[in-house]
Amino acid sequence: MAEKVTIATVARHARVSRQTVSNVLNSPHIVRQETRQRVEDAINALGYRANQAARQMRTGRSRLIAARIDPTRDGINGSVLDRFLHGLTETADAAGYRVLLYTATDDDREIATYGDLLGTYELDAFVLVGTKHGDPRTEWLADRDVPFVTFGRPWDALDAHPWVDVDGAAGTAQATRRLLDAGHRRIAFIGWPVGSGVGDDRRAGWRDALRAAGVDPTGLHRETEDGIAEGERLMHDLLATVAPSAVVCASDSLALGALQAIRGVDPPVSVIGFDDTPVAAAVGLTSVSQPLGEAAARCVDLLTGVLDGDHETPTPVLLQPSLALRHTA
Amino acid sequence: MAEKVTIATVARHARVSRQTVSNVLNSPHIVRQETRQRVEDAINALGYRANQAARQMRTGRSRLIAARIDPTRDGINGSVLDRFLHGLTETADAAGYRVLLYTATDDDREIATYGDLLGTYELDAFVLVGTKHGDPRTEWLADRDVPFVTFGRPWDALDAHPWVDVDGAAGTAQATRRLLDAGHRRIAFIGWPVGSGVGDDRRAGWRDALRAAGVDPTGLHRETEDGIAEGERLMHDLLATVAPSAVVCASDSLALGALQAIRGVDPPVSVIGFDDTPVAAAVGLTSVSQPLGEAAARCVDLLTGVLDGDHETPTPVLLQPSLALRHTA
DNA sequence: TCCAGAAACTTGAACGTTCCAATCCTGCCT
DNA sequence: AGGCAGGATTGGAACGTTCAAGTTTCTGGA
Numbered sequence: 001m002a003e004k005v006t007i008a009t010v011a012r013h014a015r016v017s018r019q020t021v022s023n024v025l026n027s028p029h030i031v032r033q034e035t036r037q038r039v040e041d042a043i044n045a046l047g048y049r050a051n052q053a054a055r056q057m058r059t060g061r062s063r064l065i066a067a068r069i070d071p072t073r074d075g076i077n078g079s080v081l082d083r084f085l086h087g088l089t090e091t092a093d094a095a096g097y098r099v100l101l102y103t104a105t106d107d108d109r110e111i112a113t114y115g116d117l118l119g120t121y122e123l124d125a126f127v128l129v130g131t132k133h134g135d136p137r138t139e140w141l142a143d144r145d146v147p148f149v150t151f152g153r154p155w156d157a158l159d160a161h162p163w164v165d166v167d168g169a170a171g172t173a174q175a176t177r178r179l180l181d182a183g184h185r186r187i188a189f190i191g192w193p194v195g196s197g198v199g200d201d202r203r204a205g206w207r208d209a210l211r212a213a214g215v216d217p218t219g220l221h222r223e224t225e226d227g228i229a230e231g232e233r234l235m236h237d238l239l240a241t242v243a244p245s246a247v248v249c250a251s252d253s254l255a256l257g258a259l260q261a262i263r264g265v266d267p268p269v270s271v272i273g274f275d276d277t278p279v280a281a282a283v284g285l286t287s288v289s290q291p292l293g294e295a296a297a298r299c300v301d302l303l304t305g306v307l308d309g310d311h312e313t314p315t316p317v318l319l320q321p322s323l324a325l326r327h328t329a
Numbered sequence: 330m331a332e333k334v335t336i337a338t339v340a341r342h343a344r345v346s347r348q349t350v351s352n353v354l355n356s357p358h359i360v361r362q363e364t365r366q367r368v369e370d371a372i373n374a375l376g377y378r379a380n381q382a383a384r385q386m387r388t389g390r391s392r393l394i395a396a397r398i399d400p401t402r403d404g405i406n407g408s409v410l411d412r413f414l415h416g417l418t419e420t421a422d423a424a425g426y427r428v429l430l431y432t433a434t435d436d437d438r439e440i441a442t443y444g445d446l447l448g449t450y451e452l453d454a455f456v457l458v459g460t461k462h463g464d465p466r467t468e469w470l471a472d473r474d475v476p477f478v479t480f481g482r483p484w485d486a487l488d489a490h491p492w493v494d495v496d497g498a499a500g501t502a503q504a505t506r507r508l509l510d511a512g513h514r515r516i517a518f519i520g521w522p523v524g525s526g527v528g529d530d531r532r533a534g535w536r537d538a539l540r541a542a543g544v545d546p547t548g549l550h551r552e553t554e555d556g557i558a559e560g561e562r563l564m565h566d567l568l569a570t571v572a573p574s575a576v577v578c579a580s581d582s583l584a585l586g587a588l589q590a591i592r593g594v595d596p597p598v599s600v601i602g603f604d605d606t607p608v609a610a611a612v613g614l615t616s617v618s619q620p621l622g623e624a625a626a627r628c629v630d631l632l633t634g635v636l637d638g639d640h641e642t643p644t645p646v647l648l649q650p651s652l653a654l655r656h657t658a
Numbered sequence: 659t660c661c662a663g664a665a666a667c668t669t670g671a672a673c674g675t676t677c678c679a680a681t682c683c684t685g686c687c688t
Numbered sequence: 689a690g691g692c693a694g695g696a697t698t699g700g701a702a703c704g705t706t707c708a709a710g711t712t713t714c715t716g717g718a
């Protein structure tokens with residue numbers, strides 16, 4: 001039975017003290033080159049790995065980051081979270097952190113979970129995906145000086161915390177310009193009800209791009225809750241009223257509905273969705289693609305910046321989306 | 330500045346020793362009712378939470394379970410993992426465990442990650458999703474007596490470890506019987522190449538259901554790699570050769586391809602997919618639905634069984650899928 | 659009333675690491 | 689040669705918990 005390899009084992013093997021081994025690990029520069037080499041050899045020979053629990057007891061840092069996994073909402077847009085989490089895990093790993101999952105059914109429970117995770121596991125930071133107007137979660141975390149980032153900018157201008165987001169307006173603007181370039185003039189927009197930050201942002205991109213091209217957007221947009229059926233309904237409405245030759249949608253779900261509504265219409269109506277979900281790839285829907293891996297990486301960057309010393313408040317990051325061109329536009 | 334609340338704080342407050350507090354937490358039955366009440370009151374009053382790192386140092390148990398998050402493969406079937414992970418997080422939480430994510434690009438790296446996670450974080454167990462023929466990962470874990478479960482039965486009969494799986498054959502059989510009941514006789518099958526355990530299993534369910542109904546399945550099946558384009562290609566082939574009136578597919582991707590191939594065919598060909606992905610729900614595809622939440626829950630059950638005492642090898646679990654009826658069949 | 663035995667509770671010690679303060683070198687200056 | 693500064697290294701203590709082995713308190717039977 002192999003003895004457990006601790007820092008003491010390494011120390012004995014390299015004929016130095018425990019503290020010197022610890023120094024090789026944490027502040028290599030203060031150890032003489034020759035000694036350091038000897039210790040590193042011992043570490044490799046013995047396959048030593050620093051015990052995180054013991055380390056945590058002294059330092060109070062767990063090198064753990066919490067991220068929430070949702071109960072897959074309507075589904076289509078769910079895979080966004082999936083890809084984001086993967087990116088998070090990958091980048092965090094490279095930075096020496098690990099990702100811990102949690103779920104919650106409402107804000108109160110989520111906050112209770114924060115308390116539990118912080119108290120029991122001493123989590124270092126939280127990553128929140130999507131925040132809403134007057135979010136109690138960010139407030140709770142900020143009040144307690146718990147490091148966190150949000151993927152999604154804060155829609156209340158009130159409190160400024162580190163965030164990473166994708167420029168949705170730039171995405172819909174790009175989509176709209178592509179349609180304009182293709183000769184379209186009557187370009188409609190199907191989006192979410194006014195008041196949702198993300199929805200307003202995406203609509204603004206479409207509107208501004210039209211205006212910049214000298215096209216009046218009045219009457220060309222419709223709003224609804226997300227969903228395929230809703231997208232189909234509103235597209236029928238648009239066809240019957242303003243007869244657009246193209247449409248930009250705030251989500252792939254809406255776009256998919258629109259696609260069903262225009263089946264058989266001639267000349268074909270161009271459709272562009274948002275999020276570049278697997279479904280879009282599957283049905284050949286052109287869609288605005290968010291750089292999710294990049295977004296996750298920047299989240300980790302911001303957090304490690306805060307955690308590993310940098311005392312300055314980190315700068316928010318706004319990433320540019322791209323257009324995944326397929327055959328619907 | 331509030332002092333950190335430790336077991337000693339609680340002990341002082343309840344006028345008992347540290348150990349008694351510890352006993353209230355871990356073996357309440359050996360503490361006198363009145364004392365226990367006093368301690369519990371103190372715990373609540375102070376908002377005490379046991380520090381996991383310290384606990385781990387003594388017990389060697391981290392109450393952490395590792396699960397892998399994949400770089401979202403083709404996409405459509407990706408959301409299966411998503412839902413499974415959510416279920417895992419939820420059930421693990423209820424059992425007092427937390428889920429830690431990791432990624433890896435190949436088996437060697439994955440095994441290296443196991444070593445790291447075990448050495449550094451002292452993980453309690455692993456959950457593997459999908460194992461292949463002669464999987465080096467299960468072997469490595471078994472050799473070191475690391476507790477683990479696989480979601481997906483072991484296809485090598487060799488070593489028996491705890492597993493949870495969904496009875497794919499039962500799913501395709503159920504789908505096939507539904508089509509038979511609807512009067513279909515020429516029911517085709519589009520699946521994966523022979524040799525993939527999961528694929529063979531799903532094909533067997535279709536074949537056996539046909540035979541049981543006195544229908545000869547010969548010539549009615551096609552095999553290919555997963556993917557929409559492939560599904561479309563093979564469906565065209567089937568239409569041109571055996572002209573089936575219905576088809577059962579091994580995945581929603583294949584089924585989606587089949588749907589595209591039959592567009593306009595009259596009378597309409599019935600299609601049933603597998604996995605009940607968001608895409609299936611979106612396009613109204615009838616599909617075999619795996620009880621993913623249940624599967625995750627049973628994985629946790631098996632693990633906690635092994636971890637919390639039960640010395641008997643736990644029984645594998647085979648769950649029954651159901652049919653999500655929509656309008657393609 | 660006393661005592662044995664069980665139940666209830668307490669007290670050091672230990673888990674593996676890092677912090678802190680102290681000691682030991684080494685080379686340089688006088 | 690002696691003293692000294694500064695780098696390199698060391699040993700004790702502490703983080704918060706549970707284990708193991710104690711000590712005290714209670715219970716009931718003679």
